[in-house]
Amino acid sequence: MKRMEIFKIVGIGLLTCVVATLIKQIRPEFYIVVILSGSVVILMMIVNELQVLFDYFLTIFGQTGLDYELFASILKILGVGYLTEFASGICVDSGNASIGDKIILAGKVLIVVLSLPIITSLLDIIIEILP
């Protein structure tokens, strides 16, 4: 039954495209809201599958014996990446590519800041190995 989800998502995506093109000609200011709603609907549909996937990754990660904080920061980086991509795509679609670029830059900076603990633990390991 899970495989039927893709037909639903493809249908909603194509429907959003048609509605957005239709609405752009009569009310251009509604265009961006249609695109935004379509994106949110599609993203909300895959959230449950993503939850299953992350639980599985967490099980694997638990068997490696590494610090849980590392897994949490990787998840946070993923979240920042997804949200940044979502928002910048909407901005580019609405014709404001420069705002989209700024959002991507902010996302990159935040990802580097979030990955500092990982870099620190890597450096600690290297210092331990060195004689």
Place this chain on the structure above:
Amino acid sequence: MDYSVIMKIAAIGILTAVVSQVLKNIGKDEIATFATLAGLIIVLIMCVNMISELFDTVKLLFLM
């Protein structure tokens, strides 16, 4: 979460287009502008609710 919200937004868009067209024809230009603005605000409120739901879900899912 299903696709009916997209159709709702499209319907509101077409409805406001018709209303503002009629109002313009009978010479009430400023009321036509306000009708369009009201439609846009209604649609934006619907959209903002959905986006806040998405942000809550992402916060929960990605342990933020």
